[in-house]
Amino acid sequence: MVEVRVRGLLFDSDGVLVDSTELVVAQWRAFASWYGLPADELLADMHGRRAPDIIAGYADRLPVSVEDAYARLLADPAGLATRTVPVLPGAAELLASLPDRGWAVVTSGGRAVAGPRLASAGLPTPPVLITGDDVPAGKPDPAPYLLAAKRLDLDPADCLVFEDAPAGLASARAAGCRSLGLLTTYDAEVVGDADHQTASLASVTVESTADGFVVRFA
Numbered sequence: 001m002v003e004v005r006v007r008g009l010l011f012d013s014d015g016v017l018v019d020s021t022e023l024v025v026a027q028w029r030a031f032a033s034w035y036g037l038p039a040d041e042l043l044a045d046m047h048g049r050r051a052p053d054i055i056a057g058y059a060d061r062l063p064v065s066v067e068d069a070y071a072r073l074l075a076d077p078a079g080l081a082t083r084t085v086p087v088l089p090g091a092a093e094l095l096a097s098l099p100d101r102g103w104a105v106v107t108s109g110g111r112a113v114a115g116p117r118l119a120s121a122g123l124p125t126p127p128v129l130i131t132g133d134d135v136p137a138g139k140p141d142p143a144p145y146l147l148a149a150k151r152l153d154l155d156p157a158d159c160l161v162f163e164d165a166p167a168g169l170a171s172a173r174a175a176g177c178r179s180l181g182l183l184t185t186y187d188a189e190v191v192g193d194a195d196h197q198t199a200s201l202a203s204v205t206v207e208s209t210a211d212g213f214v215v216r217f218a
Helices: 023-037 039-044 050-054 066-075 092-098 113-118 143-151 168-173
Strands: 002-006 008-011 103-106 128-130 161-162 178-182 196-198 203-211 212-217
Touching: 002 161, 008 143, 008 212, 023 039, 023 066, 039 212, 050 066, 050 103, 092 203, 113 128, 113 143, 128 143, 143 161, 143 212, 168 178
Parallel strands: 008 103, 008 161, 103 128, 161 178, 178 196
Antiparallel strands: 002 212, 203 212
């Protein structure tokens, strides 16, 4: 059993708290079909990144602006923000055990999607929610996790990030946070840059202390 003592907990959403893979894949396959883009190529590098950043990578192949393409993606029925997605093992129990302080959800999803997705899954509202709309650059840039630490009034070095994707782990590392890679989306080799690894939040327990948390996992 590994034990880590920190002052703040920063959770990615998709792939850490909820399993939105089926919905997200359906969205991006539809997007690729609208504009004649290679779906498999697009899907290979979309986990953990903001939708506008993904779309911008294909700007020279789009017949419309990145902004218009993103607006169409948000408006498509397959991407309804309130569509229920499954909660990943251990997520509901762990979040329910946390106090109303010292933790945040940090997602690449837009605010119109992020909050409703957590609510529809029956998960509690985090004390701090950072979305892709709140930062000038998304993961793997450090901006999302730096902003989360700032909103919690914590040093990033005192925070533990829970991530499932390379882009998110790179963001955490660049921000100076410690990280726990979950093997919910990729295998151990792909998330090898994490400081620690575990199967899912079902393997994690958190004890609240006067000034932070004790995180234990196998």
